Amino acid sequence: MRAERLDFTGVADDDVTWTLLGTLYLRAWESGSRHPILADRHAAEAIRRIDYDFPKLHRRVRPESNQYLVALRATQLDEWAADFLRRHPDAVVLHLGCGLDSRVLRLDPPSTVDWYDLDQPEVIELRRRLYPEREHYHLIGASVTDPAWLAGIPADRPALIIAEGLLPYLDGAEVRALVQRLVGHFGTGELQFDGGAPWLTRLSPLGRWGIRDGREVEAWHPRLRCVEQPPFTTHWAKIPARGYRLLYRLGHAIPGWRNMFREFRFTF
Numbered sequence: 001m002r003a004e005r006l007d008f009t010g011v012a013d014d015d016v017t018w019t020l021l022g023t024l025y026l027r028a029w030e031s032g033s034r035h036p037i038l039a040d041r042h043a044a045e046a047i048r049r050i051d052y053d054f055p056k057l058h059r060r061v062r063p064e065s066n067q068y069l070v071a072l073r074a075t076q077l078d079e080w081a082a083d084f085l086r087r088h089p090d091a092v093v094l095h096l097g098c099g100l101d102s103r104v105l106r107l108d109p110p111s112t113v114d115w116y117d118l119d120q121p122e123v124i125e126l127r128r129r130l131y132p133e134r135e136h137y138h139l140i141g142a143s144v145t146d147p148a149w150l151a152g153i154p155a156d157r158p159a160l161i162i163a164e165g166l167l168p169y170l171d172g173a174e175v176r177a178l179v180q181r182l183v184g185h186f187g188t189g190e191l192q193f194d195g196g197a198p199w200l201t202r203l204s205p206l207g208r209w210g211i212r213d214g215r216e217v218e219a220w221h222p223r224l225r226c227v228e229q230p231p232f233t234t235h236w237a238k239i240p241a242r243g244y245r246l247l248y249r250l251g252h253a254i255p256g257w258r259n260m261f262r263e264f265r266f267t268f
């Protein structure tokens with residue numbers, strides 16, 4: 001049977017949906033490099049099935065340099081997630097703003113884990129057509145800011161909540177209400193996400209929420225503890241290309257640079 005093709009040609013590049021294509025393309029590109037960090041072959045397969053003006057996208061997202069940002073970011077979150085799932089094989093995973101990311105395929109959790117991928121309804125429709133169904137895997141087509149969908153998620157199991165490349169597109173009040181709602185719903189778990197400094201968010205036309213330090217989010221709920229907040233440059237040594245490895249290494253030595261974009265890990 002021939003795999004179905006997905007038509008993205010009508011998606012405007014000022015639309016937030018477009019951003020998922022950018023990150024998917026970067027992961028796909030990185031998987032084809034000689035010494036990949038993330039090696040997301042599912043992203044490469046997905047890109048082959050999508051119709052889009054990829055030469056134009058290529059010029060916009062500049063994979064030669066930006067592949068490392070998405071690969072390091074996803075690798076860090078994958079490692080944290082795998083660590084959580086090893087300790088909690090009965091977990092519920094909420095992967096918010098999943099886009100077309102193949103995290104569930106990369107981590108391949110045991111069937112004792114229930115995994116929920118959530119994104120806007122039109123993105124979830126694309127996911128349904130792109131990736132195979134699997135047991136204990138659920139798709140939710142809804143806005144993450146809509147409080148209704150959370151009622152359907154079991155609250156009595158350890159929860160792993162991942163939001164990669166999502167929260168900067170919400171406004172501060174929405175992020176705060178979401179975090180409070182999530183922590184209030186579950187008894188225990190972890191919240192993992194990436195975030196940019198407020199000045200960086202202001203530079204992006206779609207950016208709305210920025211974060212300086214995890215303590216800002218800790219203050220939103222008494223059970224939240226920020227346990228790690230590594231800058232995106234932390235794992236510069238993993239970068240195979242000498243020039244970019246040096247660039248990231250230098251950037252890591254400059255506080256204003258390394259703290260412009262970080263990943264955050266909270267327990268609750």
Ligand SMILES: C[S@@+](CC[C@H](N)C(=O)[O-])C[C@H]1O[C@@H](n2cnc3c(N)ncnc32)[C@H](O)[C@@H]1O
Binds near residue numbers: 017118163164
């Ligand atoms: C930069 S993409 C990241 C996608 C994916 N996490 C990745 O790393 O490839 C941002 C994603 O957030 C989703 N998104 C933005 N606002 C949303 C909302 N209010 N509710 C659900 N998803 C949202 C977009 O549809 C898009 O898939």
